[in-house]
Amino acid sequence: MSALDAAKEIDETALAPIVGGGGRGRLIARRFTRNRLGLFGLIVIVLLFLAAYLGPYLTHWQLTDIDFDNFQTGPSSAHWFGTTQTGQDMFVLTMRGAQKSLVIGLIGGPLTTAIAALVGSVAGYAGGWLDRALVWFIDVMLVMPSFLLLAILSPTFKGKTWLLFVVLLAAFAWMITARIVRSLTLSLKSREFVLAAKYMGVSAPRIILRHILPNMASLLIIDATISVAVTILGESGLSYFGFGIQPPDVSLGTLIGNGQDAVNTYPWLFMFPAGILILIILAVNFVGDGLRDALDPNAAGAKAKAKRKQRQTDEESLPGDTTVVEIAQ
């Protein structure tokens, strides 16, 4: 399918080897902190995390508390985000939802990438019938309507842990990355250092873990970040329809679903959870963009930015970058 081939071509430039140890890491950290939006995103995520977990302790309301004096009242000093129709505190509810979204995203995103890395690298390295079978499996998964199947399957996990829901979200989101990983593995497979390891008798799983995957670390890190946003979007979308997180548990998606009819009359029921959800995804996307610039200086945007910066400061010639260029071509 050529859409995926095109995606592969776009992402192939992201193949930047992580050479050496601390030097490169420091360089990337410096490049990342120079990207103001990326840094801003990271700070926002940390703050949201703190607010989501510590915020509820700042108010004496509990998730199950009902304030009989305040039904559907607006934000006040007693209820910062107002109250629901049944007198629940919106701030506590929203923070609980933010906890769910953040945790689901931060587990689901890396999990998605891990599945993709595993399937893609095994298919690419093994070749033969295993490769053909796995590629076919990827294609079948791509043809299936993921949102529909997630919606069918997730209520069957009712009453069980939400971790199963995270696994399910990841299980329907890894395919395109797996194709990219596979094609990168195919090109890495014939490189000298892999061949050398192979002839020295290193086992296939070890070669994949120690030599193949570390060489596409940049791609995997960027993909994991994007997957965090995708997972949160998927979770909140399904929860909005009532297919995801099930009551009595709350998620930002269920809160938005409950508040949507009251947007014009009791806006706090919708605005606070929606605002927090958008802020989370925006912050994750900023971090992803900052990481892409830091890890993949070859990308169009980053390249131009680097040029401009160089005129100003003329500080760095990057030993890693030349390698990147060679590999990308």
Add this chain to the structure above:
Amino acid sequence: MGAYLLRRLLNYVILTFVGASIAYLLAALALNPRSNYEGKHPTPPPAEITRMLTEKNLNPDTDVLVRYGHWLDGLAHGDFGTEVQGGSVGQDLARRVGVSTRLLLFATIIGAVGGVLVGAWNAVRQYRASDQLSALASFLIISTPVFALAILLKALAVWFNNASGTSFFQYDNEYDATITAFWPQLLSRAQHLVLPTITLVLGEIAIISRYQRSTMLDVLGSDFLRTARAKGLTRRKAIYKHGLRTAIIPVMTLLVYNTVLLFTGATFTETIFDWNGMGQWVVTSIQGNDTNAVAAVSLFVAGLVLVAGVLSELAYAALDPRVRA
């Protein structure tokens, strides 16, 4: 070449079939159509429920493979089966495809053209205020879940209608069914189209323009564009005749997939603005435990992936002369 294409097409068809079959089996196992009848007042006797379920090939006591066999048999005769409420799935499918087409026709055209133009324009004016502003705007739109965006737009429309004392923005259903005269009804349709179209177009432009901008930047630095300028073309002409066309090629695939898959992907938009199209069916069929409808949606989606694959290859061939040779 012909044999290669044929083999690819055959592979697509087999994939579609397998994908739809898995979806049918999962739906048949996970959904519970019986609950639709048990919730009725007065509740029909259990034997009657079982009879009605069996009649519609929905009886959970029948082996799932047997039900799958019936479903396949029906498909082979062009019959998508019966809905829980008794209607024909095939007729509903045709009606809903019509609704979605009327919704998406303008949105996809405006979104695709707008996305390409905004992206190209920003690439040409890289790092100007307009470029950075639209980068930020795209980030914001991409980060806003469609349902939040749609609800917000709807809230703004209600606010505007109240403030201006008119009912300019319409946000429920496809048109006002009480209006029957031709021109007024056309106007009503247009009014109902505005909000969902804006919702879809914003998202489409945000994504496409980002890709278009980055491919355009690559092209702008290329030798062939410099050659075109050296031959005496104006900058504008060189960019539009030589640059844009080349830069669209990689984006084309994304554009085709996005557009075609929107047929069932406009789920949130159709649900929130109450259009009874394919996207809404994705949700209502599951909520109604309507196995045959779910299977029809799945088959349709799988078919769309196939169509998108073929279309994107055709578009590629049309734009890239190297492929045609």
